[in-house]
Amino acid sequence: MMNVTIGQYFPGDSFLYRLDPRTKLILTLALIILVFISKTFTGFALVFLFVLWCAFSTKIGLKYMLKGLKPLFLIIALTFVLNLLLMKDGAELVHWGILRITEGGLRTAVFMAVRLILLVLTSQVLTLTTSPIALTDGLETLMRPLSRIGFPAHEISMMMSIALRFIPTLMEETEKIRRAQMARGADFESGNLLQRAKAMVPLLVPLFVSAFRRADELAMAMEARCYRGGEGRTKLKQLQFHRQDAVAAAAVVAMYAIMIALNALGVF
Amino acid sequence: MASVIEVRHLTHVYMPNSPFEAKALDDVSLTVNEGEFIGIIGHTGSGKSTLVSHLNALEKSEPGTVFVKGTDLGDKDTKLTDVRREVGLVFQYPEYQLFEETVEKDIAFGPTNLKLDEKEIKHRVRAAMELVGLDESLRDASPFNLSGGQKRRVAIAGVLAMNPSILILDEPAAGLDPAGRRGMLELIKGIHQSGVTVVMVSHSMDDVGKYCDRLYVLAHGKIALSGMPAEVFLHGAELQSMGLDVPECAKLAAALRARGFDVPEDAYRRADVAAAILKHFGKGGDAQ
Incomplete structure (x- = not known):
């Protein structure tokens, strides 16, 4: 994985x-x-x-x-x-x-x-x-003309970079939880389709809980640094x-x- | 004493033959005897977590490298469920693995996976809750509404309910306040006294020095030092070069020894060092 x-x-x-x-x-x-x-x-x-x-x-x-x-x-x-x-x-x-x-x-x-x-x-x-940052940066710049007709170019590129940033984190998290549940005898590999789907519950619930917690923390950290959308935002690079x-x-x-x-x- | 865990020349490489290749463990050998309280110390990234994953067969090892009660974990015919029943593994921040609606159901997850009957499961849940000091009344509470320390206790109870004879804890006190930390360590001491062999991974020298019988110090995937706490703490300079520290009292004892005072080499606990100092003054020492 x-x-x-x-x-x-x-x-x-x-x-x-x-x-x-x-x-x-x-x-x-x-x-x-x-x-x-x-x-x-x-x-x-x-x-x-x-x-x-x-x-x-x-x-x-x-x-x-x-x-x-x-x-x-x-x-x-x-x-x-x-x-x-x-x-x-x-x-x-x-x-x-x-x-x-x-x-x-x-x-x-x-x-x-x-x-x-x-x-x-x-x-x-x-x-x-x-790099993902350069990629979304480029996308945002390319989509900027569309923001005149109300297209949320900055927001979409921000969402994309956050999503890209968190893919490895969430994968690591999934692996951690998977191991923890396996240590408690959970079995993710055998059984029929229904049994396997049910076996995912102990994996998905903690994963969602932690994803929401992370989202909350991230939002707070962004607000603490005065993030308020793309309006008037300048770029370092x-x-x-x-x-x-x-x-x-x-x-x-x-x-x-x-x-x-x-x-x-x-x-x- | 019979050895319950034996690791022989274990090496672990992450993502071999790729640009991200990394050697996490390099020729590690260690023994855990029945009834011992073992400490594994190391800095972040020293390979501690990889090592404990091997002890629970979560990482696949080469045949002939990891043995639990004589069973070779690298053997294809070894049943992993049997190993996991024997070795309980509590991960770092175990509270993030809780998922059930009630505390009772969450603790019962392990025993249910072992396919025990309902009466036995109920009994084990109650025993595990008692052992970790959770009040009966919390049985039907949602684990998500508990405090951080309580959540961690629920998670540990979830592992204990599988009745392991060996318990491995990865940084059990991480992220707790001083009182919570003390409580957690006393709790682990209690579990050890109930007859469980304990392996505790930590980076706090004070914690392992206070509770463990024997220590292994891991640095860059290798066992750098091992032995009784007193022996290990004599290597203060080496430990510091690995980014680790020795307990405050051991530091004091070493400093006093360096000045020519008579402090025994095995004194590293607060009481022992204090006794040595008192003895010195009791003799009518001349150093004021």
Whole structure:
């Protein structure tokens, strides 16, 4: 339970780390859209290589990143198989009883699988190289124009950073309570679904009690430091675009140009 | 004396082969004999909590490293419920594990998990409440409405109700005021006198010095010192370099010894040191 590391910020220093969080957020979104507009294998290969190169440049270690894909393996495999078997389009490749695999089906299946992998990998590069604080800071700045139409940009980003901040704390707490109840003979692993759900009560009640207690304490601590929402609040770290942000943006724009060309040419 | 807990060359590494790898225990060996009151002392992060988790089989150990009453906890065939029935573990701030509607039901959680019959459970709950000094009238109260000290007593009663022959407490007095602290330690002393082997984890030298028969000092995952309190407290400088302290009276005794006064080396309790000082003056000492 303590070994959840997917997408957890990994302290380091490289080109991607130094980018402005806003740049990273926008470019990640752009790359994900790019993955979905690609219609050719060459296009996918291009994005794939680009994301892989980004991943390499973080110096985090690819093995560690691929570990994050593991929980999604089942979903990826399922979409692949469903697309492969259910899409009927183009020439028939295999005919085996009621199973028919067509060229179009194979293509869609591979495309979907690659898309999902790229989706996870790209967002992982973002969250691994951006601290939660920088991430929510960037989000708040990006959403600020919306606050004019009444969208609570500051409040949402504050809630997000608090939630992110407390995930590890609550996980640690869960583990502690789980052990304490196990020491009292609680059994979380065996029994049918109903029994297991019931076994969660001794875990969930103390967890909720402590979460509310923490929320209370946090609110008090924030008020003691005169927190009263985003109005007129200044920042210690002002976000600023640098040359490297322009370089990164240019790279992604170039990717778009190539992708559109590839789609138009209809390369394999 | 028969040993009830034996730890042999236990090493524990958290998240091995990852960037977050951390060695919590490094070649730790210790013995707890039946009926003893053992103190395990160490600074925050010295591996104390990991060690006690091993004693209750909450952490999986390698075969041949941890034995409780001769049973190898690393053995696949060892039934963990049997181990947990034998070894009661009270965690730090145990009051945060309370969850039931009434004190009685919460204390009954452990015995119910042992699948005892209702009469036996009722009997055990009453006995455990009495042992921790909770009034009968609190039986139907909600544990969430009690004071901090009372909550902790309920939590300890919840472990005692499983009738363990060995009780391990992780910082039982943490966060209590001086009176609550004294009360808690006296309570543990009472449990020990009722025939339970006690292992108490603490970072307070005064507490372990006052109550424990034998001490193990843990530093950076290793056993740095062990022995009777008097022996351990002779290593004042070493203890201080580990971020620990010696009891005030042991400090006084050491300072007097350094000045050439006749204070026996095993004097670290208040009464012993006071007796040595009185003896000195009774002789008609010349030091004023």
